[in-house]
Amino acid sequence: MSARRKAERSGGQPPAKRRRIDIGHWQPQDEDIATAQAQTNVPSAAALSERSLPLDHVPTLSTICTRVFAENLQALSKKEAIWENVRLWLKELPDALSHKVFTALRHTCPTLLQHGFIVANFLRGDSVALGDDLPGVNRSTIFAIGDMSTKDQLQTLELTGFAKIPDATFATVVSKLPNLRKLNLRGCTKVGPETVKTAAKHCQLLEVVNLNYTAVPPVSIAPLLLNCKQLATLKVAGIPNWTDTTFSKLWTILPIADGFQLPNLRSLKLRQAALSDAVLNPILAICPNLERLDLSFTLVKRPVLPTGHLLEKIVLTSTKISSSDLLAILNPLTQLKVLAIGAMGGGQGLSAAISNTSAMTLTDETLLGNTKLGFTGRRGPDAALAYFVRKVGRRCKHLNLAGITSLRSSDLEGLAHPDGLDEGPPRLLHLNLNNTSVDDTAAPYISACGHLQTLELASTKFSSAGLFPIIDACERLVKLDLTSCRGVRVGDRRRFFEVWEEEWKHA
Structure with a gap:
């Protein structure tokens, strides 16, 4: 509450004192008494309280119009004559404004965004983002991306959470997008070798690739690393069967003996990969300029970080790195801004391991947080x-x-x-x-x-x-x-x- 608002409430005078309540002396309320009935009816949802503050700036006219349109689309769709005009005007929107309207509609009325409506009005411009929050998106919608009139201009493609759509569908679409810079297929659990191989062949300008929670094996990453010279971000978290053994197949394909490196790679996410130091340290050695690194829930114990010491963010949550090794690792990182090291020593994030405080390695002496x-x-x-x-x-x-x-x-x-x-x-x-x-x-x-x-x-x-x-x-x-x-x-x-x-x- 602003000082001005407080003054207005009290006629321009300083606000009156609150009723006296003893801070620091907590007393349980009646509803907190542990009766059987109370325990049965305890709310399970999170109790998050929110409020909206007065705007400190005036929104643009286009922003205001977009909000009003999104809030009233449901009503407009029920009036046939008006609805025809709405569809005509949507086609006339500039690409940038169309994307803004689509984003607003995803929040206000996702069920109205059916396949035909999306394809007719919103598959255009240099960016397309669809997710499983849109019930109207199906395999045909994904295919339609490859037939966009602006497909040669498409630079960003985000298709997330589509667990039932097969690998071949994504591969077909990607093969038609030669200027793609960013590809996000997070949570598309059937995405596998075919899509990645196709992307490496037809989308060599890729800079950002997110394959988290897909089914891409390590060896399939090789063409991507070899062909996409501008690759700056690679995310491969939570993919099953990423182990030292499966990763060795990738390593034999890369020309490591010839000095192969990934100098442009700035961000690498290997979260939940069952990889040990034997694999992780050679990976880090060919990525000298990393700025963001996520090794959480891996088998790493003594990581040898990139020689460039450019890391700004490092995530080591639930790894088995000792306190002494951790201090040695962090000491040279003068540019570090974000550090995540919860549950150190627990290993792989297993609940049993995390609850076992005797397994945790960090103490007050290293001041780097876990249950000890x-x-x-x-x-x-x-x-x-x-x-x-x-x-x-x-x-x-x-x-x-x-x-x-x-x-x-x-x-x-x-x-x-x-x-x-x-x-x-x-x-x-x-x-x-x-x-x-x-x-x-x-x-x-x-x-x-x-x-x-x-x-x-x-x-x-x-x-x-x-x-x-x-x-x-x-x-x-x-x-x-x-x-x-x-x-x-x-x-x-x-x-x-x-x-x-x-x-x-x-x-």
């Missing part, structure tokens, strides 16, 4: 977690401390009290404290995050009293996750911004 953080160190401002928040956390835009059960409210003090007076306010836009031990006493520290937009407090000890001052101070806050927050009434968790508004009216 906070258990072996001292408390106070010099404790590992508190030091991390003060030195690093307040400088992040996104900070995820979820699941660190030993995290206390006092560990967040550095958000409000930095070491240097010239540091300014925290930069945080998104703070995740789900499943930690923070409570209302953290409210003053979180309130210092004036740029905060999303705050996740699921299964914490926060109560309504602690949340009110945070919303007062964080005027940009639009999302608040209060799932299983037992200090907040069940009926208030999804509508807490409204509860806050009501509290102001009675203040």
Whole structure:
């Protein structure tokens, strides 16, 4: 709430004090008492409270018109005379505006976007994006992409989540798109060797390829790596049967002995591939200029990172890398901006492994988060977690401390009290404290995050009293996750911004 709005509510005077509620002394509400009936009726959905803030800029006329049209298409489609005119005008839209309208319609009325309507009005321009969220898209719709009047201009093709469409269909379409730069087939589980081979032959200008959760074997990637010299991003996460053995077949095809490298590759995602150091380290050796790397849920133990030291993002979640090796790996990465290292030592992300805290490798001494953080160190401002928040956390835009059960409210003090007076306010836009031990006493520290937009407090000890001052101070806050927050009434968790508004009216 802006200062001006607060003043308006109180006749231009400073806002009145709230009714006195003891912050930090959480008391369970009646509905939190663990009766058999209450447990049976506990809501299972997440309790996310959201609000819309006043616009700080005036939308363009085209944006306003697009929104109004999308919101009223259902009604327009029921009036035959008007509907004919609508279809005629849609054909006259410029390609860029047509894409904008289609994006809006996907959110407001996806069921109206049937095969014929999509093909007639929206398969054009230099970009096509279709997903399984559109029930009207079928095999014929995919085929129609290859017959677009602008197929030679198409640079971006995103077809995601189509689990029933066969490999041959995608291959046929891709073969007709010579200027394709970006190909995203994520979740098309039948995409396999034929599509990749065709893309390597007919789409040699490809820069971005996303094959996550498909059925592409490692050996099929060879033509892509050899022919697409401008390839900058390759995503092959979650593909079954990517093992050291199957990968060796790819390695024998690549001319490694002749100095083969991928100097243009900037982003590589191998998440959930059952690959060990024996395979991963040679891969990294031929990618000297990587900037983003995801090895999460792999078998890696001692990765040898690219010699260029250009990495800005590295994801090592649920790997078996030791603390000492991790510190050695990270030390040269002076440009690192994003680091994900949850559940270190658990191995492959198995729930049994993650719950086995004795298997975790990270401790306070390395300060790099998993379930052991906070258990072996001292408390106070010099404790590992508190030091991390003060030195690093307040400088992040996104900070995820979820699941660190030993995290206390006092560990967040550095958000409000930095070491240097010239540091300014925290930069945080998104703070995740789900499943930690923070409570209302953290409210003053979180309130210092004036740029905060999303705050996740699921299964914490926060109560309504602690949340009110945070919303007062964080005027940009639009999302608040209060799932299983037992200090907040069940009926208030999804509508807490409204509860806050009501509290102001009675203040």
